[in-house]
Amino acid sequence: MPDRGSAPFTSLSPFADLYATESSAIKTSFEETGDGLACLRSRTELVDKLTAQLYSSLLSSDLKGPPNFCLAAAGGYGRRELFPCSDIDLLFLARDPQGLKLHRESIAAITRSLWDLRMRVGHSARTLADCGRLHPDNLEFNISLLDARYLAGDEQLFEKLRSQIIPHLVRRDQQDLIRNLIDLSQQRHAKHGKTIFHLEPNVKEAPGGLRDFQVARWLSVIHEMAERGDWTAPESLWTGELQRAVQSSVRFLSAVRCLLHFSHGRDDNQLTYELQEEAAARSLGVDYGNPMDAAEWMRQYYRHVRSIYRLVNGQIEETTPSRSSLYKVFQDWRSRLSNADFSVIRGKIFPRSPAPSKLATVLNLFEMIARHSLELSREAERWVEETSRALQLEGYDPAEIWPAFHRILGLPHAASALRQMHRLGFLTVLFPEFRAIDALVIRDFFHRYTVDEHSFTAVQNVWQLRAAPSSVADSSPETPDPWKEKFAELFREIERPDLLCFALLLHDVGKGMDVAKHIEGSLQAAQAVCGRLNLTPEESGMVLFLIASHLEMSSTMTRRDIFDPDVVRAFVEKVGTPERLKMLCLFTYADITAVNPEALTPWKAEMLWQLYAMASNALAHSVDQDRLEISGPLTFQADRIIPFVEPEASASELESFLNGFPKRYLAAYAPEEIARHFQWARQLSQMPVQVRISRKGHSSELVVLTRDRPFLFASITGTLAGWGMNILKAEAFANRSGVVVDIFRFHDLFRTLELNPSEAARLESDLAAVLAGKVSVSTLMARRKSSPELLQGKIKTATRIDFDDASSSRCSLMEIIAQDRPGLLYQISSALAELGCNIEVALIDTEAQKAIDVFYLTSQGLKLSPQQQEVLRSALLERLTGF
């Protein structure tokens, strides 16, 4: 058969006319019906028609010839899914290299003609042997053969490709093909932040897009062909519900992609805000022709991509080839996490009983995810969905939620648990308020994700700080992200990461509410949630503070001069306490980094840290200046305490108790707690020393109320040291009438109180005896010899003592940084007492094994003279470094 490609000229004008007329008709039909799949079919038929005509004009007038040579469609064209501006993939197949050589001119003429018709053609000319070989550098070619479809030429040759060559290749190389496909998909997902919730998503490449649907099909085809050796249609393997959902999603996304191609005039698959408006105006893929709100239309979009994302992830999990033996050991080890309600098999959770269960059991399931980063099996997903429906119908006690939910939020994989809860509709059963931001698009130049996903990403980012290297352990100057490291240090210091995450979860709920400012809406929702879940006043106080102030720090650092002390002072006034400052700083970090991965530039991170450091210093140095002066009606803070005060106590008694305390005392403690302190202060006339010990999380708290006296602070710290307690934090405040409230948070190094509950009463009585002068501290101290291991810190901190006479008008501030160890505070405070220094305020903190203590000191009612400061410095340095 002669090669007709060498014919000098074939007029393209009839082809061009046909192509132009029919393309225009396809576009018109799409605009009238919005049917994307019909558009793909019509365009495929049109291109089939053109390629057949060109084939017969330029290669062989007989469409079934020549022998041993054929033309096939590959890729999307092979699947009959040709989008308006997609590439047209052609495969010219010959039995041997001579066949390709013989028809080289014709092949070039056909592809050139298609290019001249302004079609984007991708072609490959291969022999059967080529097609049967694995191409490690071009596995896309091997994959594209899975979609190959006969167009013209020797049918038997094509049949050989399809029934022998491809199945043989797949059976032989299925592991490589699957692994490569999965790796490429996971890289693509990572490039798109592993989330479907993009504000302007790419409908082909983003997670849950059309590419994922194809990946799921390919994985299924490869798997089935390797197992059974036939071309089982993947759709027939998917369950009825999944199949319906996926078909509907593919129909929707196909229509959207057609719109994008027609609008952009090229293969651009980004669903921009403008085209979202256009699609919503036509209700594309939903109820064509009846306009709908763009945000609501986008919710439909996310619902569809969620089905496809679920499909592809399920397929990836089912077909992932076995990995290293170490990984298997890890997965087997994780199966030990099984319990009475759930089995863990290969890193996935399965419910033991298919029947819907109680709220507590579902929460336990998500706690396992948050703790161990496990995946839900399809059975578990169905079980959660059914239980959610049952809980919604039958109701539940909302007070059951918080004890388990706060544990979930306080675990490293909290964001993963929250995402899965939301995906399965369980989160909105717990918090119907969250429905307002379900897949909500708020148009903003900087935000990359929907509002719900932004909140989950913020929780994820804050927990990722846990994985950041510690500068305490590794102070290498070449750490990759020094700012992240600093925020990671802060994260390690906070006591309640769960409250931070709860505030992050709810902080933008107001964006989906009909309110003037979103913060007002979020606060309203958070107040309702905190009340319903029965959070303690301290817990809800922190959550509401963070939500109310969540823009405070970023607006201060970008709109104010943070190097102006007045700006820092005003900011500190709003924040109130160091714990709140740390939480707000971390909240701001998480919120900004969740806008998009590049939003927190090193420049902004530095500003945020600067503001934090300056505010932290200002908080420690301004306590004395900012005292409560009650003259006339009760202040707002005092007003909050009244409801918790016993009825026989008068308002004037409360006023006199509060008068002169630093405002920080009122900001740091809940009204109920202050009311309790007031109650104990009223009992001082009968019992001059009030001592209370209670358990607070992993540590214990001691509150001492008494009248101020020399050696008071030293006596308390000495008694605690004598009992082997390590003081982590302490705050000592005094009011105008000389009543002292000293609050210590300590770590029970030998678990004395935990293992012997009655010992708490004995410690209280020892403290009362020491403070009453009945027992000396040295007697108690002599009872305990600290073990050398406890005194040896893993990290060495040099002792540093600084004085500041400028921050307070009546006290000298002394800041000590030293290696933390049991008894340290007693050494410091006893030295202060021996040198005649009175502690007006003490702020004691510990960071890793570094003690950071600030004392506001007076000597005979005056600031310390420079000479006294020097004597004090030498005495302390001698004691602390000679230790």
Next chain:
Amino acid sequence: MKKVEAIIQTSKLNPVKEALQEIGVDGMTISEVRGHGRQKGHTEVYRGNEYTVDFLPKIKIEIILPDERVDHTVEAILKAAKTGKIGDGKIFIYPIAEAIRIRNEERGDSAL
């Protein structure tokens, strides 16, 4: 044609942007920069560790304008960015040889 480059306090970005919009200057390029002139940096001590801030955060605004609009623009920036304290920043003016709009290859003032 001139380029007006202003280094200003971070807190003055919004006032300057608004002042420029008021006089009809809409196009500008903003960068987050660090630097110091006479203001120098300072040392902050946080928990016993010293952090030396050698370069202070600033905002750089770049605007390309026809010659006749330069004075008016500079005046607007001065008015909006000035606090009278050290660290208010600086304005630099450079001559520009040509401007070309990439989309349609327009040149000169009409490309601005």
